[in-house]
């Protein structure tokens with residue numbers, strides 16, 4: 001089991017190329033399963049979640065080749081329709097293979113997905129939608145036995161919550177269904193738009209991605225395509241938090257400021273100076289930071305829950321109190337208890353956390369209990385006095401490409417043991 005050793009107190013200085021978005025590449029890899037012919041995906045980050053998606057594709061009979069950040073997927077015509085339990089448990093996104101497998105094989109046999117433990121993460125919206133599209137699903141002892149008896153049929157699906165994963169699963173299932181599917185109250189995240197862009201290049205007919213209603217007109221088959229995955233807005237927000245808390249001077253290259261409109265103003269509110277030029281963001285941190293009035297996580301275009309933890313770490317050293325309200329997941333403050341070991345002053349009451357800035361954090365032994373919580377510990381450790389030892393690094397490796405190398409290249413003192 002590896003651990004990260006962080007020696008705090010050095011401002012982040014230099015430039016970072018932002019990796020491709022984990023939450024885009026995973027559903028796009030699932031989409032390649034639907035394609036007749038190869039797909040070539042650029043800007044694929046090296047992450048354990050991407051490795052898990054590749055393993056699922058290979059298990060299902062596809063050939064996958066990596067060259068640098070490019071993955072080429074060649075689907076197999078034979079139709080394996082199950083995913084072993086250990087691969088399903090590797091990550092949450094394994095569930096988006098369900099829509100693609102049913103569309104391709106007209107049946108599927110899988111178990112429940114894994115992923116970060118952030119409170120209950122049911123898949124009821126996914127299953128209700130797939131049933132509406134004509135799938136019979138028997139749920140027994142954590143396993144799902146699915147049959148569609150022929151091509152799926154388009155339907156009108158009203159989501160009670162704009163679930164990202166459910167929207168993706170419906171899009172994947174509906175592309176080759178008979179007739180038209182309408183998703184009402186669809187998720188509007190940039191990753192949904194990226195998936196729609198890829199599928200459209202493959203010949204799918206999708207209107208409205210990025211809006212509350214998505215319309216998909218089923219086609220008989222789709223072909224492969226070449227696609228460049230969008231930049232990871234959460235990794236970008238994390239590196240901005242690292243620069244802000246250390247009073248650094250950082251340029252992020254290859255990012256999409258347009259997709260970060262709910263996040264970037266918070267760094268300005270904290271007293272940082274930001275400059276944008278095309279796909280670059282430059283941040284100058286000024287310590288001590290100012291507190292933020294209120295950070296409320298919401299579905300896109302609201303503030304993303306995935307950026308809550310790194311921004312919370314940033315506010316632990318602000319001059320005053322910041323209030324966080326976590327509206328997406330019931331239990332997404334585990335990192336706060338680890339930050340407290342480093343001297344942070346945080347009070348939690350249900351969905352609300354109040355962070356009272358302290359003058360200094362100190363190094364400690366802490367454990368990453370989930371992906372973004374781990375990123376928060378690194379953020380705090382970079383500004384803490386002394387050495388922080390972070391365990392649970394496998395969570396961080398799910399979503400951040402060689403984080404210790406990236407941070408070392410901009411002056412941080414981080415090593416992996």
Ligand SMILES: CC(=O)N[C@H]1[C@@H](OP(=O)(O)OP(=O)(O)OC[C@H]2O[C@@H](n3ccc(=O)[nH]c3=O)[C@H](O)[C@@H]2O)O[C@H](CO)[C@@H](O)[C@@H]1O
Nearest residue numbers: 023093120121122123124125126163164165305306328329
């Ligand atoms: C791989 C991926 O893209 N993960 C992202 C995706 O997760 P994921 O797709 O799992 O998130 P959802 O948008 O589905 O979940 C949001 C909320 O809806 C609830 N819900 C969801 C589905 C369902 O069938 N029933 C139900 O009740 C969840 O428990 C949660 O409270 O969006 C989340 C919200 O932006 C992000 O934090 C995750 O990083």
Ligand SMILES: C=C(OP(=O)(O)O)C(=O)O
Nearest residue numbers: 092093115116306371372
């Ligand atoms: C929660 C996350 O991922 P997942 O949905 O895969 O657990 C995340 O990316 O922060």
